[in-house]
Amino acid sequence: MGLSARQLPVRLALYPDELLSSWIIRHAAFYAVPPLAMLQHCLPEIQSLRTADLDITESRVARIARMFSADPATVLRMTFSNITQSSRRLIASEPRQLCCSCSPITNELHPVLRSRFLGWRITCPLCGNLLQNADGGPRRSPFSRYHNSALMGEQLLDDEAERGMQNWMPPSEIARLLLMRRVPRPLPDRYEPSNYRVLGVIIPDLDDVLRVQNSKLPSRASTFLPLHLRPALLAGVAIVQRSGPEMLHMLRSHMMGENKARFGSAIDEIVDCARQSRTSSQLHLI
Numbered sequence: 001m002g003l004s005a006r007q008l009p010v011r012l013a014l015y016p017d018e019l020l021s022s023w024i025i026r027h028a029a030f031y032a033v034p035p036l037a038m039l040q041h042c043l044p045e046i047q048s049l050r051t052a053d054l055d056i057t058e059s060r061v062a063r064i065a066r067m068f069s070a071d072p073a074t075v076l077r078m079t080f081s082n083i084t085q086s087s088r089r090l091i092a093s094e095p096r097q098l099c100c101s102c103s104p105i106t107n108e109l110h111p112v113l114r115s116r117f118l119g120w121r122i123t124c125p126l127c128g129n130l131l132q133n134a135d136g137g138p139r140r141s142p143f144s145r146y147h148n149s150a151l152m153g154e155q156l157l158d159d160e161a162e163r164g165m166q167n168w169m170p171p172s173e174i175a176r177l178l179l180m181r182r183v184p185r186p187l188p189d190r191y192e193p194s195n196y197r198v199l200g201v202i203i204p205d206l207d208d209v210l211r212v213q214n215s216k217l218p219s220r221a222s223t224f225l226p227l228h229l230r231p232a233l234l235a236g237v238a239i240v241q242r243s244g245p246e247m248l249h250m251l252r253s254h255m256m257g258e259n260k261a262r263f264g265s266a267i268d269e270i271v272d273c274a275r276q277s278r279t280s281s282q283l284h285l286i
């Protein structure tokens with residue numbers, strides 16, 4: 001079937017929370033063209049579907065919306081363009097998790113939901129059920145007793161990522177600091193530095209889980225945790241956010257050397273930055 005017309009003659013129904021690239025891929029299958037050709041039909045300058053998901057401008061959204069005869073606001077909500085810069089490192093490059101109740105089962109190509117990429121979520125934004133590992137990883141989290149705090153942490157990170165809301169410190173920055181290495185006391189016999197993170201001070205089960213289950217945490221640069229370990233980090237974020245900067249200073253005392261200095265300057269910088277942005281928004285209101 002040719003694609004000469006700008007506006008598509010047939011539009012496939014959207015699934016709730018479907019990602020834009022997924023919708024484009026389903027249309028491409030329907031019209032029997034490569035997915036990128038489908039996208040470039042209205043945006044010839046875009047080189048990947050991932051770019052359309054992550055960084056799409058309003059004018060491009062308008063062009064896509066015109067091709068699909070859809071509402072631009074609806075198209076925009078199918079992307080990650082609204083996600084705050086500080087939370088973007090928590091967007092996976094491929095689907096990592098799924099909600100067994102909401103993942104559509106169809107005879108055609110399966111739609112891919114936006115929530116499958118979000119590294120701060122443990123529950124489905126549509127039905128509230130716990131998300132499951134998509135790659136056959138552990139089904140149960142060893143941190144289920146922190147569930148309520150983890151839900152609060154999920155909400156804080158979601159408010160920051162999706163709606164730009166912040167408190168005295170961006171929750172994604174707290175997550176980053178909590179994953180820095182610390183030095184346990186007394187030093188265990190077989191000391192593996194990457195298994196001891198600041199988070200283990202407030203969620204003591206973490207040290208044991210990492211040691212016994214041989215679970216690996218990502219390197220310092222990434223805060224995207226496997227789904228079964230994520231509740232620990234979310235609960236930690238909620239606890240620190242509630243306790244205030246004093247808790248970060250207490251946590252700093254569990255670190256040594258260069259890490260300690262870096263942690264200290266990160267706290268000062270972030271708290272300062274948050275204070276300045278609060279002051280400027282207050283001045284704006286006067």
Ligand SMILES: [Zn+2]
Nearest residue numbers: 099102124127
């Ligand atoms: Zn669901």
